[in-house]
Amino acid sequence: MKVGIYNNETTESQRVTKLLRAEIERAGLVYDDQNPDVVITIGGDGTLLSAFHHYIDQLDRLRFVGIHTGHLGFYTDWRNFEIDDLVDSLVQDSGQSVSYPLLDMRAGYSDGTVDRYVALNEATIRNITRTMVCDVYINNQLFENFRGDGLCISTPTGSTAYNKSVGGAIMDPNSVGFQLAEMASLNNRVFRTLGSPIIFGADTKLMLRLRDVNDHVMTCDREQLHLKNEKGKRYLMEISFQVSQKRISFARYRHTNFWNRVKDSFIGGGK
Structure with missing residues:
Protein backbone atom coordinates (compact mmCIF):
# COMPACT_ATOMS: atom_id res chain seq x y z
CA MET A 1 0.00 0.00 0.00
CA VAL A 98 -17.44 4.42 2.49
CA SER A 99 -18.18 6.98 -0.22
CA TYR A 100 -20.26 10.15 -0.33
CA PRO A 101 -21.74 12.25 -3.16
CA LEU A 102 -20.19 15.45 -4.47
CA LEU A 103 -21.58 18.53 -6.22
CA ASP A 104 -20.88 19.44 -9.85
CA MET A 105 -20.90 23.17 -10.56
CA ARG A 106 -20.83 24.80 -14.02
CA ALA A 107 -20.41 28.57 -14.36
CA GLY A 108 -21.41 29.98 -17.75
CA TYR A 109 -20.08 33.33 -18.97
CA SER A 110 -21.12 35.94 -21.54
CA ASP A 111 -18.41 34.89 -24.00
CA GLY A 112 -19.66 31.30 -24.11
CA THR A 113 -16.95 29.87 -21.88
CA VAL A 114 -17.76 27.51 -19.01
CA ASP A 115 -15.78 26.88 -15.82
CA ARG A 116 -16.33 23.57 -14.02
CA TYR A 117 -15.87 22.83 -10.33
CA VAL A 118 -16.53 19.97 -7.91
CA ALA A 119 -17.48 20.74 -4.29
CA LEU A 120 -17.15 18.48 -1.27
CA ASN A 121 -19.02 20.82 1.11
CA GLU A 122 -20.78 23.64 -0.70
CA ALA A 123 -20.87 26.34 -3.33
CA THR A 124 -22.22 29.84 -2.77
CA ILE A 125 -23.09 32.84 -4.90
CA ARG A 126 -23.72 36.33 -3.53
CA ASN A 127 -23.48 39.98 -4.48
CA ILE A 128 -21.16 42.05 -2.27
CA THR A 129 -22.46 45.53 -3.17
CA ARG A 130 -26.21 45.18 -3.63
CA THR A 131 -29.15 42.77 -3.45
CA MET A 132 -28.54 39.68 -5.55
CA VAL A 133 -31.33 39.02 -8.05
CA CYS A 134 -31.55 35.75 -9.97
CA ASP A 135 -34.06 33.39 -11.53
CA VAL A 136 -34.06 29.89 -10.03
CA TYR A 137 -34.76 27.03 -12.44
CA ILE A 138 -35.40 23.42 -11.37
CA ASN A 139 -35.03 20.91 -14.19
CA ASN A 140 -35.18 23.78 -16.72
CA GLN A 141 -38.45 25.16 -15.36
CA LEU A 142 -38.60 28.55 -13.66
CA PHE A 143 -39.35 28.05 -9.96
CA GLU A 144 -38.88 31.48 -8.38
CA ASN A 145 -37.19 34.83 -8.64
CA PHE A 146 -34.76 35.26 -5.76
CA ARG A 147 -33.79 38.54 -4.12
CA GLY A 148 -31.46 38.58 -1.13
CA ASP A 149 -27.85 38.32 -0.01
CA GLY A 150 -27.15 35.06 -1.82
CA LEU A 151 -27.66 31.30 -2.07
CA CYS A 152 -25.82 28.30 -0.64
CA ILE A 153 -25.85 24.92 -2.41
CA SER A 154 -24.48 22.06 -0.29
CA THR A 155 -23.79 18.34 -0.38
CA PRO A 156 -25.18 15.97 2.27
CA THR A 157 -21.82 15.83 4.09
CA GLY A 158 -21.48 19.61 3.75
CA SER A 159 -24.91 20.22 5.26
CA THR A 160 -23.41 20.57 8.77
CA ALA A 161 -21.02 23.32 7.62
CA TYR A 162 -21.91 26.75 6.18
CA ASN A 163 -25.31 25.46 5.08
CA LYS A 164 -26.37 24.97 8.69
CA SER A 165 -25.29 28.48 9.65
CA VAL A 166 -27.64 29.99 7.04
CA GLY A 167 -30.60 27.91 8.21
CA GLY A 168 -30.26 24.86 5.96
CA ALA A 169 -31.30 21.35 7.01
CA ILE A 170 -28.85 18.65 8.09
CA MET A 171 -28.93 15.76 5.60
CA ASP A 172 -28.06 12.15 6.26
CA PRO A 173 -24.64 11.66 4.60
CA ASN A 174 -25.86 8.38 3.08
CA SER A 175 -28.48 10.20 1.01
CA VAL A 176 -27.71 11.14 -2.60
CA GLY A 177 -28.74 14.66 -3.50
CA PHE A 178 -27.98 18.27 -2.62
CA GLN A 179 -29.58 21.25 -0.93
CA LEU A 180 -30.40 24.89 -1.65
CA ALA A 181 -30.52 27.35 1.26
CA GLU A 182 -31.28 31.07 1.14
CA MET A 183 -29.17 33.85 2.64
CA ALA A 184 -31.33 36.71 3.92
CA SER A 185 -34.00 36.58 1.21
CA LEU A 186 -36.39 39.48 0.72
CA ASN A 187 -39.95 38.42 1.43
CA ASN A 188 -42.76 40.97 1.45
CA ARG A 189 -45.98 41.69 -0.46
CA VAL A 190 -43.94 42.52 -3.59
CA PHE A 191 -41.13 39.95 -3.57
CA ARG A 192 -41.59 36.31 -2.54
CA THR A 193 -39.39 33.22 -2.34
CA LEU A 194 -40.14 29.81 -0.88
CA GLY A 195 -38.29 30.92 2.25
CA SER A 196 -37.11 27.47 3.33
CA PRO A 197 -34.33 25.04 2.37
CA ILE A 198 -34.99 22.74 -0.58
CA ILE A 199 -33.50 19.22 -0.74
CA PHE A 200 -33.12 17.85 -4.26
CA GLY A 201 -32.83 14.25 -5.42
CA ALA A 202 -30.03 12.59 -7.34
CA ASP A 203 -31.35 13.46 -10.82
CA THR A 204 -32.27 17.11 -10.26
CA LYS A 205 -30.58 19.96 -12.11
CA LEU A 206 -30.62 23.39 -10.49
CA MET A 207 -29.79 26.52 -12.48
CA LEU A 208 -29.38 30.11 -11.27
CA ARG A 209 -29.64 32.79 -13.95
CA LEU A 210 -28.30 36.14 -12.73
CA ARG A 211 -30.15 39.39 -13.47
CA ASP A 212 -27.18 41.64 -12.55
CA VAL A 213 -23.64 41.12 -13.84
CA ASN A 214 -21.71 43.22 -11.31
CA ASP A 215 -19.79 42.37 -8.14
CA HIS A 216 -20.69 38.74 -7.52
CA VAL A 217 -18.59 36.47 -5.35
CA MET A 218 -18.75 32.75 -6.10
CA THR A 219 -17.20 30.10 -3.87
CA CYS A 220 -16.49 26.40 -4.22
CA ASP A 221 -15.56 25.04 -0.80
CA ARG A 222 -12.63 27.25 0.27
CA GLU A 223 -11.94 28.76 -3.15
CA GLN A 224 -13.36 32.25 -3.68
CA LEU A 225 -13.83 34.03 -7.00
CA HIS A 226 -14.69 37.74 -7.20
CA LEU A 227 -16.60 38.14 -10.45
CA LYS A 228 -16.34 41.87 -11.05
CA ASN A 229 -17.65 42.91 -14.45
CA GLU A 230 -15.27 45.09 -16.44
CA LYS A 231 -15.92 46.70 -19.82
CA GLY A 232 -14.96 44.34 -22.60
CA LYS A 233 -14.48 41.39 -20.22
CA ARG A 234 -16.58 38.29 -19.77
CA TYR A 235 -19.16 38.25 -17.01
CA LEU A 236 -21.03 35.50 -15.19
CA MET A 237 -24.51 34.75 -16.55
CA GLU A 238 -25.65 31.49 -14.99
CA ILE A 239 -24.56 28.67 -12.69
CA SER A 240 -25.89 25.12 -12.75
CA PHE A 241 -25.60 22.42 -10.10
CA GLN A 242 -26.20 18.67 -10.00
CA VAL A 243 -24.92 15.58 -8.22
CA SER A 244 -21.47 14.76 -9.53
CA GLN A 245 -20.54 11.44 -11.10
CA LYS A 246 -17.46 11.58 -8.87
CA ARG A 247 -17.58 10.53 -5.23
CA ILE A 248 -15.18 10.88 -2.32
CA SER A 249 -14.14 7.68 -0.54
CA PHE A 250 -12.88 7.26 3.01
Whole structure:
Protein backbone atom coordinates (compact mmCIF):
# COMPACT_ATOMS: atom_id res chain seq x y z
CA MET A 1 0.00 0.00 0.00
CA LYS A 2 1.15 3.53 -0.83
CA VAL A 3 0.31 6.18 1.76
CA GLY A 4 0.43 9.95 1.34
CA ILE A 5 0.21 12.62 4.05
CA TYR A 6 -1.36 16.06 3.69
CA ASN A 7 -1.07 18.35 6.72
CA ASN A 8 -1.60 21.94 7.80
CA GLU A 9 1.23 24.07 9.18
CA THR A 10 0.48 24.06 12.91
CA THR A 11 3.19 22.87 15.29
CA GLU A 12 1.07 19.93 16.46
CA SER A 13 0.24 18.81 12.92
CA GLN A 14 3.91 18.97 11.99
CA ARG A 15 4.78 16.83 15.04
CA VAL A 16 2.13 14.24 14.20
CA THR A 17 3.21 14.17 10.55
CA LYS A 18 6.80 13.40 11.53
CA LEU A 19 5.71 10.65 13.91
CA LEU A 20 3.23 9.14 11.45
CA ARG A 21 5.72 9.05 8.60
CA ALA A 22 8.25 7.22 10.78
CA GLU A 23 5.61 4.68 11.85
CA ILE A 24 4.46 4.13 8.26
CA GLU A 25 7.99 3.32 7.11
CA ARG A 26 8.62 1.14 10.18
CA ALA A 27 5.48 -0.88 9.33
CA GLY A 28 6.77 -1.57 5.81
CA LEU A 29 4.28 0.64 4.02
CA VAL A 30 5.32 2.86 1.12
CA TYR A 31 5.24 6.62 1.57
CA ASP A 32 4.10 8.24 -1.69
CA ASP A 33 2.58 11.73 -1.92
CA GLN A 34 2.23 11.66 -5.71
CA ASN A 35 0.23 8.49 -6.39
CA PRO A 36 -1.09 7.24 -3.04
CA ASP A 37 -3.72 4.60 -2.38
CA VAL A 38 -4.65 6.29 0.90
CA VAL A 39 -4.21 9.97 1.82
CA ILE A 40 -4.00 10.77 5.53
CA THR A 41 -4.87 14.37 6.34
CA ILE A 42 -3.59 15.91 9.56
CA GLY A 43 -5.33 19.02 10.89
CA GLY A 44 -9.09 19.41 10.64
CA ASP A 45 -11.94 19.54 8.16
CA GLY A 46 -10.32 22.50 6.39
CA THR A 47 -7.17 20.46 5.81
CA LEU A 48 -9.21 17.61 4.38
CA LEU A 49 -11.02 20.02 2.06
CA SER A 50 -7.65 21.26 0.77
CA ALA A 51 -6.43 17.69 0.29
CA PHE A 52 -9.62 16.79 -1.58
CA HIS A 53 -9.02 19.54 -4.14
CA HIS A 54 -5.31 18.73 -4.34
CA TYR A 55 -6.08 15.11 -5.31
CA ILE A 56 -9.34 15.76 -7.17
CA ASP A 57 -8.08 14.13 -10.38
CA GLN A 58 -7.35 10.89 -8.49
CA LEU A 59 -10.64 10.47 -6.61
CA ASP A 60 -11.57 7.29 -8.48
CA ARG A 61 -8.63 5.38 -7.06
CA LEU A 62 -7.80 6.71 -3.61
CA ARG A 63 -9.32 6.89 -0.14
CA PHE A 64 -8.95 9.49 2.60
CA VAL A 65 -8.34 9.19 6.34
CA GLY A 66 -8.51 12.23 8.64
CA ILE A 67 -6.58 12.89 11.86
CA HIS A 68 -7.69 15.94 13.81
CA THR A 69 -5.16 17.87 15.84
CA GLY A 70 -7.54 20.53 17.13
CA HIS A 71 -11.31 20.59 17.51
CA LEU A 72 -13.43 17.63 16.45
CA GLY A 73 -14.21 17.50 12.75
CA PHE A 74 -16.87 15.78 10.69
CA TYR A 75 -14.36 14.26 8.26
CA THR A 76 -11.64 13.37 10.76
CA ASP A 77 -12.17 10.07 12.58
CA TRP A 78 -8.83 9.74 14.36
CA ARG A 79 -7.16 11.66 17.19
CA ASN A 80 -3.51 12.65 17.31
CA PHE A 81 -2.76 10.10 20.08
CA GLU A 82 -4.03 7.14 17.99
CA ILE A 83 -1.18 6.90 15.50
CA ASP A 84 -0.24 3.31 16.41
CA ASP A 85 -3.84 2.09 16.03
CA LEU A 86 -4.19 3.86 12.68
CA VAL A 87 -0.97 2.35 11.32
CA ASP A 88 -2.14 -1.11 12.45
CA SER A 89 -5.36 -0.52 10.50
CA LEU A 90 -3.38 0.49 7.42
CA VAL A 91 -1.30 -2.71 7.65
CA GLN A 92 -4.46 -4.82 7.92
CA ASP A 93 -6.31 -2.85 5.23
CA SER A 94 -8.68 -4.95 3.11
CA GLY A 95 -9.99 -2.12 0.94
CA GLN A 96 -12.91 -1.19 3.20
CA SER A 97 -14.39 2.19 2.37
CA VAL A 98 -17.44 4.42 2.49
CA SER A 99 -18.18 6.98 -0.22
CA TYR A 100 -20.26 10.15 -0.33
CA PRO A 101 -21.74 12.25 -3.16
CA LEU A 102 -20.19 15.45 -4.47
CA LEU A 103 -21.58 18.53 -6.22
CA ASP A 104 -20.88 19.44 -9.85
CA MET A 105 -20.90 23.17 -10.56
CA ARG A 106 -20.83 24.80 -14.02
CA ALA A 107 -20.41 28.57 -14.36
CA GLY A 108 -21.41 29.98 -17.75
CA TYR A 109 -20.08 33.33 -18.97
CA SER A 110 -21.12 35.94 -21.54
CA ASP A 111 -18.41 34.89 -24.00
CA GLY A 112 -19.66 31.30 -24.11
CA THR A 113 -16.95 29.87 -21.88
CA VAL A 114 -17.76 27.51 -19.01
CA ASP A 115 -15.78 26.88 -15.82
CA ARG A 116 -16.33 23.57 -14.02
CA TYR A 117 -15.87 22.83 -10.33
CA VAL A 118 -16.53 19.97 -7.91
CA ALA A 119 -17.48 20.74 -4.29
CA LEU A 120 -17.15 18.48 -1.27
CA ASN A 121 -19.02 20.82 1.11
CA GLU A 122 -20.78 23.64 -0.70
CA ALA A 123 -20.87 26.34 -3.33
CA THR A 124 -22.22 29.84 -2.77
CA ILE A 125 -23.09 32.84 -4.90
CA ARG A 126 -23.72 36.33 -3.53
CA ASN A 127 -23.48 39.98 -4.48
CA ILE A 128 -21.16 42.05 -2.27
CA THR A 129 -22.46 45.53 -3.17
CA ARG A 130 -26.21 45.18 -3.63
CA THR A 131 -29.15 42.77 -3.45
CA MET A 132 -28.54 39.68 -5.55
CA VAL A 133 -31.33 39.02 -8.05
CA CYS A 134 -31.55 35.75 -9.97
CA ASP A 135 -34.06 33.39 -11.53
CA VAL A 136 -34.06 29.89 -10.03
CA TYR A 137 -34.76 27.03 -12.44
CA ILE A 138 -35.40 23.42 -11.37
CA ASN A 139 -35.03 20.91 -14.19
CA ASN A 140 -35.18 23.78 -16.72
CA GLN A 141 -38.45 25.16 -15.36
CA LEU A 142 -38.60 28.55 -13.66
CA PHE A 143 -39.35 28.05 -9.96
CA GLU A 144 -38.88 31.48 -8.38
CA ASN A 145 -37.19 34.83 -8.64
CA PHE A 146 -34.76 35.26 -5.76
CA ARG A 147 -33.79 38.54 -4.12
CA GLY A 148 -31.46 38.58 -1.13
CA ASP A 149 -27.85 38.32 -0.01
CA GLY A 150 -27.15 35.06 -1.82
CA LEU A 151 -27.66 31.30 -2.07
CA CYS A 152 -25.82 28.30 -0.64
CA ILE A 153 -25.85 24.92 -2.41
CA SER A 154 -24.48 22.06 -0.29
CA THR A 155 -23.79 18.34 -0.38
CA PRO A 156 -25.18 15.97 2.27
CA THR A 157 -21.82 15.83 4.09
CA GLY A 158 -21.48 19.61 3.75
CA SER A 159 -24.91 20.22 5.26
CA THR A 160 -23.41 20.57 8.77
CA ALA A 161 -21.02 23.32 7.62
CA TYR A 162 -21.91 26.75 6.18
CA ASN A 163 -25.31 25.46 5.08
CA LYS A 164 -26.37 24.97 8.69
CA SER A 165 -25.29 28.48 9.65
CA VAL A 166 -27.64 29.99 7.04
CA GLY A 167 -30.60 27.91 8.21
CA GLY A 168 -30.26 24.86 5.96
CA ALA A 169 -31.30 21.35 7.01
CA ILE A 170 -28.85 18.65 8.09
CA MET A 171 -28.93 15.76 5.60
CA ASP A 172 -28.06 12.15 6.26
CA PRO A 173 -24.64 11.66 4.60
CA ASN A 174 -25.86 8.38 3.08
CA SER A 175 -28.48 10.20 1.01
CA VAL A 176 -27.71 11.14 -2.60
CA GLY A 177 -28.74 14.66 -3.50
CA PHE A 178 -27.98 18.27 -2.62
CA GLN A 179 -29.58 21.25 -0.93
CA LEU A 180 -30.40 24.89 -1.65
CA ALA A 181 -30.52 27.35 1.26
CA GLU A 182 -31.28 31.07 1.14
CA MET A 183 -29.17 33.85 2.64
CA ALA A 184 -31.33 36.71 3.92
CA SER A 185 -34.00 36.58 1.21
CA LEU A 186 -36.39 39.48 0.72
CA ASN A 187 -39.95 38.42 1.43
CA ASN A 188 -42.76 40.97 1.45
CA ARG A 189 -45.98 41.69 -0.46
CA VAL A 190 -43.94 42.52 -3.59
CA PHE A 191 -41.13 39.95 -3.57
CA ARG A 192 -41.59 36.31 -2.54
CA THR A 193 -39.39 33.22 -2.34
CA LEU A 194 -40.14 29.81 -0.88
CA GLY A 195 -38.29 30.92 2.25
CA SER A 196 -37.11 27.47 3.33
CA PRO A 197 -34.33 25.04 2.37
CA ILE A 198 -34.99 22.74 -0.58
CA ILE A 199 -33.50 19.22 -0.74
CA PHE A 200 -33.12 17.85 -4.26
CA GLY A 201 -32.83 14.25 -5.42
CA ALA A 202 -30.03 12.59 -7.34
CA ASP A 203 -31.35 13.46 -10.82
CA THR A 204 -32.27 17.11 -10.26
CA LYS A 205 -30.58 19.96 -12.11
CA LEU A 206 -30.62 23.39 -10.49
CA MET A 207 -29.79 26.52 -12.48
CA LEU A 208 -29.38 30.11 -11.27
CA ARG A 209 -29.64 32.79 -13.95
CA LEU A 210 -28.30 36.14 -12.73
CA ARG A 211 -30.15 39.39 -13.47
CA ASP A 212 -27.18 41.64 -12.55
CA VAL A 213 -23.64 41.12 -13.84
CA ASN A 214 -21.71 43.22 -11.31
CA ASP A 215 -19.79 42.37 -8.14
CA HIS A 216 -20.69 38.74 -7.52
CA VAL A 217 -18.59 36.47 -5.35
CA MET A 218 -18.75 32.75 -6.10
CA THR A 219 -17.20 30.10 -3.87
CA CYS A 220 -16.49 26.40 -4.22
CA ASP A 221 -15.56 25.04 -0.80
CA ARG A 222 -12.63 27.25 0.27
CA GLU A 223 -11.94 28.76 -3.15
CA GLN A 224 -13.36 32.25 -3.68
CA LEU A 225 -13.83 34.03 -7.00
CA HIS A 226 -14.69 37.74 -7.20
CA LEU A 227 -16.60 38.14 -10.45
CA LYS A 228 -16.34 41.87 -11.05
CA ASN A 229 -17.65 42.91 -14.45
CA GLU A 230 -15.27 45.09 -16.44
CA LYS A 231 -15.92 46.70 -19.82
CA GLY A 232 -14.96 44.34 -22.60
CA LYS A 233 -14.48 41.39 -20.22
CA ARG A 234 -16.58 38.29 -19.77
CA TYR A 235 -19.16 38.25 -17.01
CA LEU A 236 -21.03 35.50 -15.19
CA MET A 237 -24.51 34.75 -16.55
CA GLU A 238 -25.65 31.49 -14.99
CA ILE A 239 -24.56 28.67 -12.69
CA SER A 240 -25.89 25.12 -12.75
CA PHE A 241 -25.60 22.42 -10.10
CA GLN A 242 -26.20 18.67 -10.00
CA VAL A 243 -24.92 15.58 -8.22
CA SER A 244 -21.47 14.76 -9.53
CA GLN A 245 -20.54 11.44 -11.10
CA LYS A 246 -17.46 11.58 -8.87
CA ARG A 247 -17.58 10.53 -5.23
CA ILE A 248 -15.18 10.88 -2.32
CA SER A 249 -14.14 7.68 -0.54
CA PHE A 250 -12.88 7.26 3.01
CA ALA A 251 -10.95 4.29 4.34
CA ARG A 252 -13.40 3.55 7.11
CA TYR A 253 -11.54 1.27 9.52
CA ARG A 254 -14.05 1.85 12.30
CA HIS A 255 -17.62 3.09 12.35
CA THR A 256 -18.23 6.64 13.55
CA ASN A 257 -21.92 7.35 14.10
CA PHE A 258 -22.82 10.51 12.21
CA TRP A 259 -25.75 11.48 14.41
CA ASN A 260 -23.70 11.04 17.59
CA ARG A 261 -21.16 13.41 16.04
CA VAL A 262 -23.91 15.93 15.22
CA LYS A 263 -25.18 15.70 18.80
CA ASP A 264 -21.70 16.12 20.32
CA SER A 265 -20.86 19.06 18.03
CA PHE A 266 -24.06 21.09 18.25
CA ILE A 267 -25.98 19.94 21.33
CA GLY A 268 -23.38 18.65 23.76
CA GLY A 269 -23.67 16.16 26.59
CA GLY A 270 -26.37 17.85 28.62
CA LYS A 271 -29.62 16.13 29.54
